[in-house]
Amino acid sequence: MSTRQTGPGTTAQHALEGLRRAIIAGELRPGQRVRQEEIADNFGVSVAPVREALRVLEQEGQVEYRPRRGYFITELWASDLAEIYALRQVLEERAARKALPTLDDDAVERIAAAARDCAEAAERGDVAAELAANRRFHFGMLESPDQVHTMRLIRLLWDSTESYRALYYNSPEERTRTVHSHEAILEAVRRRDADTLVAELDAHRSRALDVLTRVLDGDAE
Amino acid sequence: MSTRQTGPGTTAQHALEGLRRAIIAGELRPGQRVRQEEIADNFGVSVAPVREALRVLEQEGQVEYRPRRGYFITELWASDLAEIYALRQVLEERAARKALPTLDDDAVERIAAAARDCAEAAERGDVAAELAANRRFHFGMLESPDQVHTMRLIRLLWDSTESYRALYYNSPEERTRTVHSHEAILEAVRRRDADTLVAELDAHRSRALDVLTRVLDGDAE
DNA sequence: CTCTTTTAGATTTTCGAAAATCTAAGCTAT
């Protein structure tokens, strides 16, 4: 599908990015089997780098591996989502309180820019771009140099629900609600008001969990 | 080194186990480069499964990867250890409080057995066995079926400091201290006394962090 | 003498094919 050429980055990294895209785009759906040779052919590479990329996704919880049987896109239940979001609440509160005082004007501006990108992408209906901008928005206010391990865990939690988040982003009603929520969060960041920030983040997350859970239950076979 | 044969489990899994052992045993030390072909030759396999195993360790934070440059055993600083242990405190308290009421007599007996194994291994000076038993001890009281994602994160945090924990376990003074600490923890589990349990776990962890930090600072170049 | 360029050796990375294993359909015996 993509033009094969030795650029910066290894073939395995390209395969990883491609797999992520396919998962977000819904080309690879939860529960589905991942045929290695098919993936390799699509990218015009051999199976070795594809397998390495799958190992990474396995560790992130995005695919499940059964030896000699293959890789499958992870299927999450409502209970999994609840647990993951509860963990995010704990870890993100810690990260936000720690990072908030260290944010300079430049950092705040980057967060604001991400919020704008997110709203624009939502307007265009570009789910992939919206997901990327949304991540920049949230991580922009959590990241701090002395919290690398905390961020590693938070990133893991985000990754493991990425395929489901794409569902959430397709509802037009939620789209405008998200924009408003982001504005409230950004305002709290600007004021360096940690308690309000945490409260707004909690509300934002709860809402997402609610919608996701409903989508999931309606989807159950 | 090991006899090569197609048993249960894939070659990549064997390579992963072997790498873990080598890291715990100190054959691969923090900062050191990991030469893929050398590892492959030692296990009598080709590089492909070794690379897959390294990808797993990379995601666990045990090795660092620089494209086209190779894999290196992760080096941690005192600040990393402090952050990781702080995260463990938060996550393990949650897990312990949730799991404690669900432990049946059978589970408690397994935990007690792990404590005995741990003490015996310490007596013999078998660090690898002590590490394994210690893990069974701690995870035995945290594991519960509705906390799989929490456990995934906790396991990750444990993995990323495994190579340093081996250092801690070599001090004979700490060995007896650990045994006593385990007894206090086990007693709290038996009484289903959550507050005491959490307090004892915190103390246990603090002590480990203290010793590790001292070892690390003394070791600094 | 210092800095850049060249080059040889070491190492990683990827490939294409062979080997091992699994899946499921067809067959046989009860």
Place this chain on the structure above:
DNA sequence: ATAGCTTAGATTTTCGAAAATCTAAAAGAG
């Protein structure tokens, strides 16, 4: 019919070697 066995095709897994890249020492220019 049903349960167990057999076999063909599909898929994963591993290998050995070729290709690409990096490292560091040697050579050459200023």
